[in-house]
Each structure stands twice: as C-alpha cells, then as structure tokens.
Amino acid sequence: xxxxxxxxxxxxxxxxxxxxxxxxxxxxxxxxxxxxxxxxxxxxxxxxxxxxxxxxxxxxxxxxxxxxxxxxxxxxxxxxxxxxxxxxxxxxxxxxxxxxxxxxxxxxxxxxxxxxxxxxxxxxxxxxxxxxxxxxxxxxxxxxxxxxxxxxxxxxxxxxxxxxxxxxxxxxxxxxxxxxxxxxxxxxxxxxxxxxxxxxxxxxxxxxxxxxxxxxxxxxxxxxxxxxxxxxxxxxxxxxxxxxxxxxxxxxxxxxxxxxxxxxxxxxxxxxxxxxxxxxxxxxxxxxxxxxxxxxxxxxxxxxxxxxxxxxxxxxxxxxxxxxxxxxxxxxxxxxxxxxxxxxxxxxxxxxxxxxxxxxxxxxxxxxxxxxxxxxxxxxxxxxxxxxxxxxxxxxxxxxxxxxxxxxxxxxxxxxxxxxxxxxxxxxxxxxxxxxxxxxxxxxxxxxxxx
Numbered sequence: 001x002x003x004x005x006x007x008x009x010x011x012x013x014x015x016x017x018x019x020x021x022x023x024x025x026x027x028x029x030x031x032x033x034x035x036x037x038x039x040x041x042x043x044x045x046x047x048x049x050x051x052x053x054x055x056x057x058x059x060x061x062x063x064x065x066x067x068x069x070x071x072x073x074x075x076x077x078x079x080x081x082x083x084x085x086x087x088x089x090x091x092x093x094x095x096x097x098x099x100x101x102x103x104x105x106x107x108x109x110x111x112x113x114x115x116x117x118x119x120x121x122x123x124x125x126x127x128x129x130x131x132x133x134x135x136x137x138x139x140x141x142x143x144x145x146x147x148x149x150x151x152x153x154x155x156x157x158x159x160x161x162x163x164x165x166x167x168x169x170x171x172x173x174x175x176x177x178x179x180x181x182x183x184x185x186x187x188x189x190x191x192x193x194x195x196x197x198x199x200x201x202x203x204x205x206x207x208x209x210x211x212x213x214x215x216x217x218x219x220x221x222x223x224x225x226x227x228x229x230x231x232x233x234x235x236x237x238x239x240x241x242x243x244x245x246x247x248x249x250x251x252x253x254x255x256x257x258x259x260x261x262x263x264x265x266x267x268x269x270x271x272x273x274x275x276x277x278x279x280x281x282x283x284x285x286x287x288x289x290x291x292x293x294x295x296x297x298x299x300x301x302x303x304x305x306x307x308x309x310x311x312x313x314x315x316x317x318x319x320x321x322x323x324x325x326x327x328x329x330x331x332x333x334x335x336x337x338x339x340x341x342x343x344x345x346x347x348x349x350x351x352x353x354x355x356x357x358x359x360x361x362x363x364x365x366x367x368x369x370x371x372x373x374x375x376x377x378x379x380x381x382x383x384x385x386x387x388x389x390x391x392x393x394x395x396x397x398x399x400x401x402x403x404x405x406x407x408x409x410x411x412x413x414x415x416x417x418x419x420x421x422x423x424x425x426x427x428x429x430x431x432x433x434x435x436x437x438x439x440x441x442x443x444x445x446x447x448x449x450x451x
Contacts, residue, residue, distance in 0.1 A: 002387045002448040009112055009398025010443030011073030012066065012420055012436075013355055015119035015163070017049045018407040020079065022056035026094035029085025031121035032131070033410075036179035045413040052408045054428050059102050062404065065421055065430060067109040069440035074111050075354060075400040076102070077119035077163070080144055087123035088140040096151050103155050114354070114400060115152065116160040116218065117145055117202060118195075120168065120179070120410075127180050132168065132191040135274075142201030146209065153211030160291050160354060161202040164220035165195040165248055177411050185308045189265050190274045196251050200282035218291035218354040219248055222298045223338040227314045232302035236311035239264060240300050243309065253346045255284030268308055289397065290342060291354035297334035326359030326416055330378060332385035339389035339396060350397050356382055357402035359416045362433065370422045370433035379435055383448055401439060405430070 017033045037048040055062055066074050080087065082095030106113050118141065126137050145161065162168075171178035174188035199217050206215050224241040226233040242261035250258045257280070265272060303312040315329065322330045335356070342351060362372040383399065390396050406419035414425060420436030423429070442448055 001445070002384065002450065004387065004446050004448075005390065005397075006446075007397075008446055009073040009114070009158075009352065009400070010071050010439070010446075011075055011112070011114060011398060011400035012069075012071060012404035012439070013075035013114075013400040013402050014055070014404050014407065015077040015116065015121075016079035016082075017052070017119070017121040018403075018409070019053040019062075019405055020056040021049065021051040021054045023050050025056060026082070026098065027085055027092040028079065028095065029081035029087070029092075030124040031079070031081045032124055032127045032179035033121050035124055035127075036181055039181070042181065043411055043413045045415060047408060047413040049408045051425075053405050053423050053425075055405070056098070058428065060105060061430065063102075063105045063109055063111070065432065066106075066111055066404065069420070069432065069436055070444040071440060072111055072443065073114055073158075073398055073400060074106055074404070075114035075116065075160070077116035077121075077160075078148060079121055080118065081121060081123045083147065084123060084140075084144055085125075087126035087137075088143060091147060096147075099152065103152055107155060112158065113152075113156050114158040114160065114352075114398075115148075115156050116163055117141075117148060118161065118198070119163040120172075122179075131180055132173070132194045133187055135194065135197075138194050138198045138201055141198040142205055145202035146205040149206055149209040149211055149213070153206075153209050153213055157213050158289075158352070159202075159206065159213050159215040160218045161199040161215055162195050163218045164293060165192055165199075165217065166220045166244055168192075168195050171411075186269050189269065189272070192247065193272075193274055193279070196248065196283045197279055199252065200279075200284070203285050203288065204282065214288050214350070215285065216289040216291045216352070217248070217252055218293050219245070220293045221245055221249075221338055221342075222294070222296060223334045223341065224298050224300055225334075227299050227301040230302070232304075233300065236302040237298075237300040240298060240309070240311050244298065249290075249342075249346065251280060251283045252285050253290070253349065255280050264309075289350040289352050290346070291352050292338065292342070293355035293402075294335050294338060294353065295356065295358075296328040297331050324358040324374075324378070325361060328358065330358070330381070332381040335382055335385040336388045336392075339386065339394045340392055343389075343394045348395050350395050352397050353386060353399040355400065355402040357418045359418060361415075361417050363422060364431055368431070370431055372433045372435050375420075375433065375435040376438045379439055380448065383442060387448060
C-alpha cells in the first residue's frame with residue numbers, strides 16, 4: 001500500500017460561477033462573467049452560468065455527495081458579487097449567510113472547507129471603473145477579504161486568495177478568451193501585477209484578523225521542458241517558465257520578480273510604471289502554502305519573430321502519449337517533477353494540489369451508472385505521482401480533484417465534462433461516476449493500492 005500522511009486532505013473543487021446559478025438571487029450583483037457569457041459569440045454553444053448546476057439552491061445535496069464519497073475536503077469559491085454586489089460599500093447579508101450555511105454544513109459532515117476568495121467573477125461595477133487595471137480594485141479586494149475573514153475565519157483554516165493569476169491576465173487581458181475580453185500585452189502584465197498585489201492585501205488582512213488560517217495562491221503551474229538539446233530551445237523553455245511560473249512564484253515566495261522576465265517585459269513594454277515602491281514587499285507571503293493547479297506540461301521550442309513572445313508549445317503527434325478529450329497530454333511524471341521543483345526552489349513551504357483533472361464525456365450507461373474508466377485511471381496515475389513526490393520528502397498536504405461536478409467550463413461552455421459527478425443539465429440529476437467512487441475509496445483508506 002502506498003500510504004499518504006496522516007491528516008491528508010482528500011477533496012474535490014468547484015467555483016461559484018461555474019456551479020451556483022441563481023445569478024439574480026438574494027441581492028447578488030452582476031459579475032464580469034454574467035456580462036461576458038451573455039455577449040453573443042463568446043461561449044461555445046452559447047451557454048451561460050445563469051443556472052449552471054443550480055448549486056446555490058442544491059448545496060445540501062452536493063455536500064451529501066461529498067460526504068457519501070468519503071472525501072474530507074471541499075474547495076469552493078465565494079462569489080464576490082454575492083457579498084458586495086457593487087464590489088464595495090454595503091455588504092449583502094443574504095450572501096454572507098449563504099456561505100455561513102455552506103461552511104457549517106461541511107463541518108457538520110466532517111469536511112474541511114478550502115475557500116477561494118477570487119475565482120474570476122469580478123463584480124461588474126469594479127470592471128466599469130477599470131477592473132484589474134486599476135489599483136482601486138486591489139484596495140476593494142482587501143476590504144472584501146477582510147470581511148470574509150471576519151465572517152468565516154473562526155471556521156476556515158485554508159484560504160486561497162486568488163485562482164490562477166496567469167490565466168486571469170493571459171485569457172482575460174491578452175487573448176480576450178475570458179472576461180473581460182481585452183487584447184493587450186501591457187494590460188496582461190498590469191493585471192498580473194495587480195492580482196498578485198491583491199493576494200498580498202488579503203494576506204495582510206488575514207494577519208490582522210487574528211485568525212489561525214493559512215493563505216495561498218492557487219497558481220496555474222506547468223513544468224517546462226525543451227523540445228530539443230538546441231540551446232535556443234533550452235532558452236525558450238527557461239523564458240516561458242519565467243512567464244508562466246517564476247514571475248508569480250518568485251513574487252509571492254521570494255519578494256522579487258525574476259530579472260530575466262522583467263527584462264522581457266521591459267523590452268516589450270518599456271517602463272513598468274504600475275509596479276510601485278513597496279508592492280513586492282506587500283505581495284511576498286511570509287507564511288502560508290502554495291496551491292498547485294496542474295493539468296499539463298509545456299514542451300517548448302524557440303520561435304524567433306513570434307509576437308509577443310518568441311517561443312511556442314510543441315505537442316508532437318504519434319508519440320504514444322495518451323491524450324485527454326480536452327487535448328492535454330497525460331504525463332503524470334511531470335506533476336512529480338513540478339512538486340519536487342517547488343520544494344527545491346522555494347524550500348519546505350506546504351503544498352496543496354488545488355486542481356488536477358481531465359476532460360472525458362462519459363455519461364450514464366444502460367445500467368444508469370457512469371463507467372468513466374479513463375478518468376479513474378488518470379486519477380490513479382496522478383495520485384501516484386503525488387505520492388512519489390511525498391516519498392522524496394515534499395510536504396504535500398492534500399489533493400483536490402477538478403471537479404466535483406460537471407459544470408460551466410468558462411468559454412468552452414457545457415461540452416467539456418471534468419466532474420467526478422455527472423450532471424444532467426436538463427434535470428439537474430447528479431450521478432456519481434466510477435472515478436468519484438475510486439477517489440472516495442482512496443480517501444477512506446488514505447492509501448493507493450500497489451500498481
């Protein structure tokens with residue numbers, strides 16, 4: 001048996017806009033994803049999060065699913081527009097009360113809340129005043145975080161301040177594929193910095209709250225490998241690693257941006273005037289943990305002349321590497337590499353795998369069950385990869401699979417299914433998949449069977 005450390009967190013994850021629905025309930029304000037998803041052509045299939053999985057009303061059913069599986073952790077996000085409908089000012093008590101009931105329901109079932117403050121649903125009122133391009137949004141986030149710590153800090157020990165700062169900037173501000181749909185490199189890097197600064201403000205608010213919780217960022221991390229031994233490809237892998245990984249990790253864990261990535265941005269943009277004196281000290285986190293969102297490695301090749309960044313990701317056909325239906329290579333060894341690298345580069349900071357998952361479209365069969373053997377196998381090999389890192393001395397505290405439910409997958413709509421639980425969107429019927437049963441069995445045993 002490959003046993004995991006005592007107290008290991010076994011969980012599943014969701015985010016508010018992807019599962020809650022009830023976008024007009026109990027005084028909730030409009031978010032940028034309400035606006036974006038209702039803009040024609042932005043979402044594959046034309047879906048929105050208006051109903052999603054109806055989890056705002058069905059949360060007790062979803063908590064029972066978690067408990068029935070034997071999981072002891074649930075990563076979910078608070079919807080900023082439910083608590084501050086305008087992003088700031090008057091608190092909406094009904095929003096606070098909803099998450100009170102959710103947190104209490106988890107604890108009554110012996111499930112640890114892992115709470116994300118920002119999973120991309122920025123209040124539209126703040127976007128109208130500049131969004132993540134404005135330092136005012138950073139200040140408002142600090143106030144929102146302080147309100148949440150005061151309300152829930154007596155019961156929540158694990159806080160994720162922001163989810164995937166890289167994706168916020170990349171897809172929201174450079175490629176325009178996510179809300180708010182901008183396309184500008186300077187805006188991308190500005191958003192990177194301000195979202196990191198928001199993390200720092202939240203960390204400061206947590207310290208001032210006097211509660212005992214830990215805070216961390218859920219980083220979108222991808223281990224990098226050069227496509228060949230060519231020095232140009234090796235340099236491309238290093239530079240892309242700075243863009244995807246080190247820019248964010250170094251800021252939070254070392255209090256400085258990596259010099260080579262700063263040179264890259266200054267070459268592209270000139271003076272980075274949005275980085276002000278004292279910002280890096282505010283971003284740096286003296287305590288806490290690192291959240292690891294891992295889906296795929298990046299194999300990099302130099303691409304001189306490609307704008308704005310002179311590299312490209314290579315996915316070679318016919319390599320024999322299995323792919324998910326979402327197009328990601330299945331390379332669990334890269335997850336072990338990533339976890340070991342975090343320890344080697346940043347010390348013994350606790351790590352929590354906050355997302356890891358795959359797309360497979362399996363639905364209920366004639367027997368009414370969902371036999372998603374490919375996801376179950378994906379789960380097993382990635383849990384083995386986590387265990388391999390633990391055996392090498394890495395301090396991994398838990399694993400949260402993405403996701404508990406099939407849900408609204410942002411710009412990809414409802415076609416891609418990540419859940420351990422199948423959702424029939426027409427009826428909202430939930431059906432636990434074989435992969436969910438498999439994770440539950442591992443969680444109960446706190447161990448993996450041998451290969």
